[in-house]
Amino acid sequence: MNFNNVQFKTSFGRFDQIPKAERIEIAFSGRSNVGKSSLINKIFNRKQLAKVSQVPGKTVTINFFDFENIYIVDLPGYGYAKVSKGKKNRWANLIEGYLNDTTRKLNLIFQLIDMRHAPSKDDLQMIDFMIEKELPFVIVLTKSDKLKPTAKKLRMEAFKEEIPYFDDIEVIPCSAQTGEGIDKIKEIIEYAATL
Ligand code: GDP
Numbered sequence: 001m002n003f004n005n006v007q008f009k010t011s012f013g014r015f016d017q018i019p020k021a022e023r024i025e026i027a028f029s030g031r032s033n034v035g036k037s038s039l040i041n042k043i044f045n046r047k048q049l050a051k052v053s054q055v056p057g058k059t060v061t062i063n064f065f066d067f068e069n070i071y072i073v074d075l076p077g078y079g080y081a082k083v084s085k086g087k088k089n090r091w092a093n094l095i096e097g098y099l100n101d102t103t104r105k106l107n108l109i110f111q112l113i114d115m116r117h118a119p120s121k122d123d124l125q126m127i128d129f130m131i132e133k134e135l136p137f138v139i140v141l142t143k144s145d146k147l148k149p150t151a152k153k154l155r156m157e158a159f160k161e162e163i164p165y166f167d168d169i170e171v172i173p174c175s176a177q178t179g180e181g182i183d184k185i186k187e188i189i190e191y192a193a194t195l
Pocket of ligand 1: 030031032033036037038077142145146174175177178
């Protein structure tokens with residue numbers, strides 16, 4: 001697959017606006033500010049494909065990107081404390097609608113977690129949900145460049161205790177800054193796109 005061959009397609013603010021699945025989809029999920037946009041931009045060698053923002057939780061949309069014969073799906077970042085209840089509900093409707101839609105050809109979800117911290121309550125809820133619904137997912141630990149090797153090791157040990165079924169889940173430390181883990185993510189995308 002040519003990772004330069006990607007293009008923004010559409011944003012949806014409500015689940016009922018999303019057309020029925022036509023293609024295989026690979027989604028990115030994570031709390032707002034986890035580094036999701038930066039990671040997507042890094043994978044596809046683009047500066048502004050996904051919007052990197054210093055102000056978390058601004059828009060609540062699902063964004064679709066054309067990538068060869070599949071869609072890359074950027075799920076709205078969750079868990080930003082300062083958003084209104086209305087916005088939280090919109091988020092919940094969108095993401096739950098999307099993830100509960102069993103007609104979709106959702107071949108893989110990249111679940112992003114900030115490598116520096118324990119998973120949030122929302123992160124754990126997402127993981128439990130994906131396990132319960134038997135949705136295929138891998139965990140991407142973001143911003144790995146911010147930790148020194150010893151701290152990294154300690155955090156990995158801690159994740160083992162914090163994340164259920166950790167040993168059965170593929171976990172990829174990565175950095176949009178150093179490029180750690182990016183090749184691995186590309187390999188997984190290529191594999192999931194042909195399942
Ligand atoms: P999003 O809200 O999940 O899309 O997160 P963004 O991609 O907008 O990133 C949030 C903040 O974290 C920005 O200030 C980014 O520059 C920073 N950031 C994202 N990824 C990395 C990374 O891999 N390393 C470092 N050091 N900073 C990062």
